[in-house]
Every structure is written in structure tokens, then in C-alpha cells.
Amino acid sequence: MQKTYNCLIVDDEQLARNLLSAFISKVPFLNEVGSCKSPLQAMEVMRSGIIDILLVDIQMPELSGIDFVKSLAVKPVVIFTTAYSEYAVQSYELDTIDYLLKPFSFERFMKAINKGVEFLELKKQPTDTAGNDDVIFIKGDQKIHKLFTKDIFYIEGLKEYVSFYVKDKQRIISLNSLTKLERELEKYQFIRVHRSYIVNLNHVTAFETHALWIDDKEIPIGKTYRDIVKKKINW
Incomplete structure (x- = not known):
């Protein structure tokens, strides 16, 4: 029924x-x-x-x-x-x-x-059978997407929209704001590193003073965010 x-x-x-x-x-x-x-x-x-x-x-x-x-x-x-x-x-x-x-x-x-x-x-729906129940729901491409936070690599701001870059190199565009997502995702090891980027620290593969990398993607670290990033990664 x-x-x-x-x-x-x-x-x-x-x-x-x-x-x-x-x-x-x-x-x-x-x-x-x-x-x-x-x-x-x-x-x-x-x-x-x-x-x-x-x-x-x-x-x-x-x-x-x-x-x-x-x-x-x-x-x-x-x-x-x-x-x-x-x-x-x-x-x-x-x-x-x-x-x-x-x-x-x-x-x-x-x-x-x-x-x-x-x-x-x-x-x-039941969450991941491996025990990771950290999920978010986002609207994009005229659908509701259920995303495990561990599968989100980084998020890029595009004015009123944001792009979620997830596993298998998928990209989901959603009407959302980085400021709102920054608050929601902080507890999941995400950090704002630039006015246009939030990254999942679990996927960062390299970093330096002015930038970090997620695989071959270079993401700038904004001047106002550098001290926060250094503290977060114990640099």
C-alpha cells in the first residue's frame, strides 16, 4: 500500500x-x-x-x-x-x-x-552498510541527490550556484551557497580554503602555502583562509 x-x-x-x-x-x-x-x-x-x-x-x-x-x-x-x-x-x-x-x-x-x-x-532509506551514515541531500539536475560526505571531494562556488565534485569525477550543480554548506559540512572534515572553494580534507593529496591538491586538481588557498587551513592540518 x-x-x-x-x-x-x-x-x-x-x-x-x-x-x-x-x-x-x-x-x-x-x-x-x-x-x-x-x-x-x-x-x-x-x-x-x-x-x-x-x-x-x-x-x-x-x-x-x-x-x-x-x-x-x-x-x-x-x-x-x-x-x-x-x-x-x-x-x-x-x-x-x-x-x-x-x-x-x-x-x-x-x-x-x-x-x-x-x-x-x-x-x-537505510544508510551505508559499511557504517558511514554521514549523508546530505542536495537538489540538482532536477533531482534530489543523496550524497555520502566521504564521496564529496570538493565544492566550488558559482555565484548563486555551487558545483559538487564527487567520486568517479561526477559533477552536480545545485542552487546553494558556500556559506551555508560551510556550516553544515564543518563536522565532516570539510574546510573553506578560498571564497570559492570548500574541500574535503580526507581527499587532499598535497599542499603548500598558496594552494592544495586533490589528485591533479589544484585549488588556491585564499590569503584570509591560510591561518585557518594551517591550524586545521597542523602545518
Whole structure:
């Protein structure tokens, strides 16, 4: 039997809530547990049960959708629904699954839902049988990728995007920020060595004052990061 996923709608516009309710009702594995006109009302609903997928507008009175999501200690899968494209980058920094720009079709809605369900299913999967349970989930190439941190060699910043270079010389481009990843990956032996690079110290094969190497890839060490790098590798 297919699992049912609980959805919560948060939008100050009645027509927008009605449309999402109609879309949800068409999908057998989705269950609408609430349709709220404000984040404050949604908080009450979220206290009463488990929410798997949160469909939330951004521009709302009292509290924006972005600030609402930031306030959540435990976040469900978040899909923003908004008429404003300028919030896209900011929303993805909150690990949102998708960003639906109004008006959107049922087909586009389902694409976002399927990404969310894929993410939830990946989180339930058992981790590496060798005992390494250090994994992260990233969005890239219209997929959710489950990456073992030991398989990430380095990460390169590309303005609003980053490139993950992983084993077998694969490259995954994701809408993300190095600053956010630096905080998340620090506990896994990753270190920021340049404004454009984070490296996995376990894969560093050589280094000098101004650069380090991961196999044949030379990565510069920024002047402001040199003391931190030296301390980290006991140089």
C-alpha cells in the first residue's frame, strides 16, 4: 500500500488555497490536513500532527512565508507558491524542494510534489552498510541527490550556484551557497580554503602555502583562509 503524505496549505488568498486543495484532491497519495490563511494559523495546525509537505505563499500579512519557514524547528518538505520570482534564491537557501511561480499548472504542481516525495523516500532509506551514515541531500539536475560526505571531494562556488565534485569525477550543480554548506559540512572534515572553494580534507593529496591538491586538481588557498587551513592540518 502506498504511503499517504500529509499536506498543509498556507496562503492568504482564498482562490490560491482553493486551487491547491483541488490539486491535492486529485492525487491519491496526498492528504490535505489544513488550509490556512496565515502562518500563525498554520502553526496551530502543525502542533496537532505530522506535516510531510508544506505548500506556503511568501508575501503574507503579519509574517512572510520565508520568515515562517525560518522559524520552524522541524521543517517538513517545503514548496513555496508565489507570484514573485525575486525570492527564488532566498527560498532555496532554506532547503526548499521547489518554487512554484503563480499561476502554475497541475503538471507543474505534480513535478514539485514528486520531488518532495522522492526526498522523503530517500530520507527513509537505510544508510551505508559499511557504517558511514554521514549523508546530505542536495537538489540538482532536477533531482534530489543523496550524497555520502566521504564521496564529496570538493565544492566550488558559482555565484548563486555551487558545483559538487564527487567520486568517479561526477559533477552536480545545485542552487546553494558556500556559506551555508560551510556550516553544515564543518563536522565532516570539510574546510573553506578560498571564497570559492570548500574541500574535503580526507581527499587532499598535497599542499603548500598558496594552494592544495586533490589528485591533479589544484585549488588556491585564499590569503584570509591560510591561518585557518594551517591550524586545521597542523602545518
